Amino acid sequence: NPLGGLLNTVDTLRRHGDDHGARSASLNLLERGLIGIRNVVHTALVTYRDRGDPQKLTAADLDDLRHLIAHEVRRRGLVLSWTNAADGELSVNGARVRQALLNLLLNACAASAPGNTVTVDVATRNGTMIIAVADQGAGLPDEVRAIYAGRDAAGDILRPGSGLGAWTVRRLMNALDGLIDIETPAGGGTRVVLMVPMAG
Numbered sequence: 001n002p003l004g005g006l007l008n009t010v011d012t013l014r015r016h017g018d019d020h021g022a023r024s025a026s027l028n029l030l031e032r033g034l035i036g037i038r039n040v041v042h043t044a045l046v047t048y049r050d051r052g053d054p055q056k057l058t059a060a061d062l063d064d065l066r067h068l069i070a071h072e073v074r075r076r077g078l079v080l081s082w083t084n085a086a087d088g089e090l091s092v093n094g095a096r097v098r099q100a101l102l103n104l105l106l107n108a109c110a111a112s113a114p115g116n117t118v119t120v121d122v123a124t125r126n127g128t129m130i131i132a133v134a135d136q137g138a139g140l141p142d143e144v145r146a147i148y149a150g151r152d153a154a155g156d157i158l159r160p161g162s163g164l165g166a167w168t169v170r171r172l173m174n175a176l177d178g179l180i181d182i183e184t185p186a187g188g189g190t191r192v193v194l195m196v197p198m199a200g
Helices: 002-016 020-048 059-075 094-111 142-149 164-175
Strands: 079-084 117-125 128-135 179-183 190-197
Touching: 002 020, 059 079, 059 094, 059 117, 094 117, 094 128, 094 164, 094 190, 142 164, 142 179, 164 179, 164 190
Parallel strands: 079 117
Antiparallel strands: 117 128, 128 190, 179 190
16 A cells, blocks of 8 residues: 555654655655555546446456556565456446455455465356456455455444455445355465356
């Protein structure tokens, strides 16, 4: 999260602002961080702006998220493996699906160590859109796994540090009448699978 780095930089300026070298380095870091945030916001606006029918989604709509997550992948020294086999126009709520996938991507990046691979697979089968995001992290904490497993996330009180991304995905999947499956690959990590029914 670039905001965390910027807050650390502000703290450095408060403590060592009289030192010319520290001040110059901090200002350069602040500028780069703000440019990064500006670029992310711009990409988000392009990705989520109204494209017509909100009940439709194309492969290109999902592929846009690769650009949105690219900065976070580079910053953490990760590798992104992306396979999108969606074809044509899918009858799902595109904004909700994209938001759910973006939250899964951010969660997977946060759980991964430098050099790890975050894997995304998108496909359709028997009237269902299937999105899988896998990381090579230490595994899901029990409280986060419980959020994914529950169906009452809309009424849950979210405690600090209890998994905002998972809670958001759960609420979105409730709205989409979708299912969430949690897998633990043999090599470790976590694979979260979203199954979203498509309209007839």
